[in-house]
Amino acid sequence: MxxxxxxxxxxxxxxxxxxxxxxxxxxxxxxxxxxxxxxxxxxxxxxxxxxxxxxxxxxxxxxxxxxxxxxxxxxxxxxxxxxxxxxxxxxxxxxxxxxxxxxxxxxxxxxxxxxxxxxxxxxxxxxxxxxxxxxxxxxxxxxxxxxxxxxxxxxxxxxxxxxxxxxxxxxxxxxxxxxxxxxxxxxxxxxxxxxxxxxxxxxxxxxxxxxxxxxRMLRPHCSPSVAFPHSEFATPAPQENPSAGYLSQLLQSQPLVPVCVTFRPAEVLQLKRNCVPSLKCTSFEALAAHVWRAWVRCLDPPPVLRVKLLFSINVRKQMCPPLPAGFYGNGFVLGCAETTAGQLVSGTNPRAAVKLVQAAKKRVDDGYVRSMVDLLEERRGTRPDLSASLVISQWSKLGLEEVDFGEGVPLHMGPMTSEIYCLFLPVVGDLHAFTVLVSVPEAVASKFEYCMKDVWEREGEEDGMRDYERVEMGI
The missing domain is CATH 3.30.559.10 (Chloramphenicol acetyltransferase-like domain)
Incomplete structure (x- = not known):
């Protein structure tokens, strides 16, 4: 790593x-x-x-x-x-x-x-x-x-x-x-x-x-019909999520710094092995759950805070009929996994978080996408709920790192800036590796790095975090 x-x-x-x-x-x-x-x-x-x-x-x-x-x-x-x-x-x-x-x-x-x-x-x-x-x-x-x-x-x-x-x-x-x-x-x-x-x-x-x-194949119905709940857009009422402002205040209270971790195939495989034999998952599902847990652990919100993971899902093949070959418009929606901070980070097993990611992917089909299109028609200007959400945009698996203008593939491919949302980037020359880039508050950046690189290598997360805290305090 x-x-x-x-x-x-x-x-x-x-x-x-x-x-x-x-x-x-x-x-x-x-x-x-x-x-x-x-x-x-x-x-x-x-x-x-x-x-x-x-x-x-x-x-x-x-x-x-x-x-x-x-x-x-x-x-x-x-x-x-x-x-x-x-x-x-x-x-x-x-x-x-x-x-x-x-x-x-x-x-x-x-x-x-x-x-x-x-x-x-x-x-x-x-x-x-x-x-x-x-x-x-x-x-x-x-x-x-x-x-x-x-x-x-x-x-x-x-x-x-x-x-x-x-x-x-x-x-x-x-x-x-x-x-x-x-x-x-x-x-x-x-x-x-x-x-x-x-x-x-x-x-x-x-x-x-x-x-x-x-x-035009993504136009709304003449009489919009929102047939599904869309929690990615739903902002909880203060009484339902009394700590909702915690993360927003933390993220705005200090400078953000980029943290970048590359997961080689061996680390990705280890993340997936933590879920078997009871649960099979994709590389994205395992890594998304891992990053979400690490992000929440480093920010340390109140256990009762409801936190979300929003991630892009390509719906070109989920539509009925599928979107035409060569369609280059926005053919994605945001999947949404949601739980409380305490439930997300409790214990040492990531299976529960992976199951939430899988459930969010599974609910996205043609009906769900068309319901979202109608919701956006009814509530023009609505935005995703970002109050306590980590947003993942997947740039890997798109072939961006293979673009060749005649003098060879790039030595580096990536974004111009690091933002508060999280990018899964391709690694030039390694199809099965991922680079995770996200900006976090400066005060918790070291802790986030620790959670990203070491948490799965410990026998128990709590023991590992105590070791980390001792190092930070110079004990």
Whole structure:
């Protein structure tokens, strides 16, 4: 297991220093890359899964490549792939109004006007080796590697923004920002592979997967019918969950620092073995339950506090009929596991937590998804309950780390920043490994690292925690 320490640790502690990115030198003003031919001009309907308020942000990927690809080649291939993915060259707007009008932005559509994706080219005094040495944990300076578009609101930001940064050693960092309202992780991976394919094979006319644009199959019923309870959106009343504000206050009371732990196949297998023979589970189920328990243990909320685990579930195949091949819109919903903090962390066996994760996955079918779409229609603007929730977004198993623009797969692939929600990231070169990245309050970061890496290696969690506390107090 690889553990990456936090900024500011002493020399005797396991750590990887976070690298500060120097200022980028831009080759000129960013350009707009338009589709190679005129795209169909229309307004693309966004489903209620696309148009959720909590998805009004951009998914930002950072890739590090040993050898650079010319900006001219990347522009040309981007123009080619935008012929097929023309909505990404359009602009978001509110129905019946201009971008920036809060009332108009209540419901969004994509104006497929071919205005173009933003493309910036820069250089920086940094080598591949320098970045690799400290690439496990992002920091705020990494934001320099993506051109910032000035806009009054999220709606004013183009759906696709790209920056290619040439390194002093001949390598390249590629940062890509996608509007989450247009596509999810599966969709972004599909687009990146298409772009890489067109770059590596100039003149290629056929994409690996043809994109499917329409989201009409996810439209709500004429008379919305919410047939299922959706606890992922339900905020308990204060009298039902009197300690509900505890975690929110803790998370806002001090700086958050990223903690990153890589689970190699042997550790993942150990997590799964803790559940057999009475319970069989997937790698995701075992790891999600483990991270959830570690997160709650380190935050140490009152035992009566109801805590939730929210995690993305790809529903493309759960729908009846399944969503069409090439669908790149938001085809996921949030699964929700829920219990009290005391019940979640009690005892040494993770089976109960794994069962909660499995039950949350099992209840998501076509009827459940359509009930959620109708709920979002009835209660426009509703958001997931994040008051005492850990949110997991799974970037692994999407093939994001296999994107090859013709000069080899990346040496590093990950997010530009670390957020309060948790990412399960792929590990380049190891299909069965996971990197877990999440930001936690600075005061509990060491405890969270401990719970993540050691809790399953102890004969008893309580004995292990007492050992940890003795070390922390210098006993």
């Amino acid at each position: 690889v553990v990456v320490g936090r900024m500011g640790q002493g020399e005797g502690e396991a750590m990887v220093k976070s690298i500060e990115i120097p200022e980028c030198r831009y080759a000129g003003e960013p350009t707009l890359v338009r589709p190679r031919s005129n795209p169909p001009r229309h307004a693309l309907y966004l489903s209620n899964l696309d148009d959720q308020k909590f998805l009004r942000f951009s998914i930002k990927y950072l890739y590090l490549f040993k050898r650079s690809v010319s900006a001219e080649s990347l522009r040309a291939s981007l123009a080619r792939v935008l012929e097929d993915y023309y909505p990404l060259a359009g602009r978001l707007r509110g129905c019946g109004g201009e971008a920036g009008d809060a009332a108009a932005e209540d419901k969004l559509v994509v104006d497929c006007n071919g205005e173009g994706a933003v493309f910036a080219e820069a250089s920086v005094d940094l080598t591949v080796e320098e970045f690799v040495e400290a690439s496990a944990r992002p920091n705020r300076s990494w934001r320099k590697l993506l051109y910032r578009v000035d806009a009054q609101s999220f709606v004013g930001v183009p759906p696709l923004v790209v920056q290619v940064t040439n390194l002093s050693c001949g390598g390249m960092i590629l940062c890509v920002s996608f509007s989450h309202c247009l596509c999810d992780g599966v969709g972004t991976a599909q687009f990146l592979h298409a772009w890489a394919h067109c770059t590596a094979k100039p003149g290629a006319e056929q994409l690996p997967v043809s994109p499917f644009h329409s989201r």
